[in-house]
Amino acid sequence: MGPGPVNGDPRVLRAMSAALLGQYDPAMTALMTETQGLYRDVFATGNDATLLVDGTSRAGIEAALISLIVPGDRVLVARFGRFGHLLVEIAERCGAEVSVVDAPWGEIVPVERIAEAVQQVRPKLVAVVHGDTSTTIAQPLEELGAICRDAGALLYVDATATLGGNPVETDDWGIDVVTAGLQKCLGGPSGSAPITLSPRAVAVIDSRRSVEAGIRGPEDPEAAPADRIRSNYFDLGMILDYWGPKRLNHHTEATSMLYGARECARVLLQEGLDAAVARHRLHGRAMLAGVQGLGLTPFGDLEHRMTNIVAVEIPEGVVGDAVRSAMLEDYGIEIGTSFGPLHGRVWRIGTMGVNARRDAVLVTLAALEQALRRAGVAVPTGGGTEAALDVYAGEP
């Protein structure tokens, strides 16, 4: 019940152990193509360029940024937590001139401040985290696509912590590139990063395409473009050529992770995107009510909280890590703290993937009540579970 990675869906875990296939076996390439289609639905997009990057969610972020950014490009980051810092850092390492619109941890960045900054900076790319798990806040994205498009900028969104449990409308919101991971609402293991790219984003990458010398055919240009992408592993042009009809070898696709990513999408789409979001919203609300019922103070702007995680302030005088250890060692339940300024100041409790479930919420609240009491906190008896049950009682 931490901020992720969370428990894996049993169907996904089972898929991980399927027999391996050769990378050019038609059965394998068919699975790759099928998985692309599944993630188009997950991302709510028609983007042809939808695939997996072989690495954890931050591999997806880096692949997106390094493939789009030419050194010297202006990049604007809307930053309201740890993963906004990460976007800044990756963009800097890509050689970008990075500008930042900041908001305090626990708040969103007001959209009008982003719009102003876009006008001032005239960036090539605007990068923003959708839900920053470090603060549990979700940035509204609905208007950003139009703001960026009007200014000729691309919009990149890191939806690692929100996809599958919060609405992510890639096409409707006009987002050019979205990346994610499996280990949050998708209920799979870390290690595969779904990504989708708009035709506008692909056009930028197309202008930087090259073919590896060792597999070059007579029809391929020999010279690398002057602004060749600075990474081979994250060269989305090459990765697109591997996933596309050319099937030009790049890396060797991570077979088991592909199986897992495919099954995550199948489980999610079988439930239905809207139903999955509603489920995360319900159990997230129950958890929020529960921790409030235990007398804990939620952290941050509740109007803009992610559906799938709640942060609460650690009560005065309580050693946060001692309660976390008791929860894990005595009850087998993991909860998290956070990073940087919030380290040791908040606990973060997730309800995502298969853990967005009534019994998981109630057991966590029951255990937390006991652990808090033992840590010397005056907690209302049954305050957590009763409040959560009230939320559930109010549901049809």
Add this chain to the structure above:
Amino acid sequence: MGPGPVNGDPRVLRAMSAALLGQYDPAMTALMTETQGLYRDVFATGNDATLLVDGTSRAGIEAALISLIVPGDRVLVARFGRFGHLLVEIAERCGAEVSVVDAPWGEIVPVERIAEAVQQVRPKLVAVVHGDTSTTIAQPLEELGAICRDAGALLYVDATATLGGNPVETDDWGIDVVTAGLQKCLGGPSGSAPITLSPRAVAVIDSRRSVEAGIRGPEDPEAAPADRIRSNYFDLGMILDYWGPKRLNHHTEATSMLYGARECARVLLQEGLDAAVARHRLHGRAMLAGVQGLGLTPFGDLEHRMTNIVAVEIPEGVVGDAVRSAMLEDYGIEIGTSFGPLHGRVWRIGTMGVNARRDAVLVTLAALEQALRRAGVAVPTGGGTEAALDVYAGEP
């Protein structure tokens, strides 16, 4: 029976479906630490800095090169196949001034030519593929460590295709950095890249260390070093801080891939490194004798062939891909072709991981005889299996 990825060991596949753990769960961090110890044995090294990079084998290559190379550094690559081209390309993208010692595909690079080039170029880093699967040739490495050390250069080796089936003596041969993958002799899925780094290599990385802004403590320096590593995801300084006692968060370790990598090492070490190499050598010899018994001509320098793969010339007048399709569709057996100048000119048949096995060799040869005959090749009846059985009969 292709060049890899190959079939997974059943124990490894089973490990892939184990329940997920939180990344700071002591059970998880203990598995990470245990896996480091296992790979020290696999790499035959005492290097403390031994861990997994979360990505395919080429992620390990890029992590090694980008963490060691500062733009402008001189790098020397010994190139004798497709994956030597890859080393050149990655080093170039890291901003290195790259020099190359070439050998024709099918041959090794004579060690004296490498030594001369080291004297001329005075590189910071010498990079070489151990076994280049594109040509099936293994470069002798025994003397390179001393040559590099005497010239003050670091030695990097890509052992993706050899580790676990050919001797790889990291410390005895004086190699500074070795990277690998699971999908060849280790019998696991692609998607995790074991890596080991000597103290000399770690010292280079230490001089470029930084801590991410979002998780920085008051004791950490704020300014990034001037020669900050150009990638966040592949910043081995940060990855070492995550795997080391500080447990500074970086990516979220790919849990299932960790389980798989750990089980690959356990399976290998339980058999014993020497026994596994001997097994690959035996079944590789049987396969070589078998294809020769079928009248096929092996490709390349047989004195320096990898134990675990054999390349043969596609007979005149035969459409190579038609035979490959027949093998896969009619017999369920995959064999490969190669890349670049060898595409469509050779077939590559692997005997690695769980496929380095008597019945796998014999079934492949029996099927290949039939497929060749049907493709119009005059093949000696029983020539393949008989020759392989003769090899097996000569073994104690």
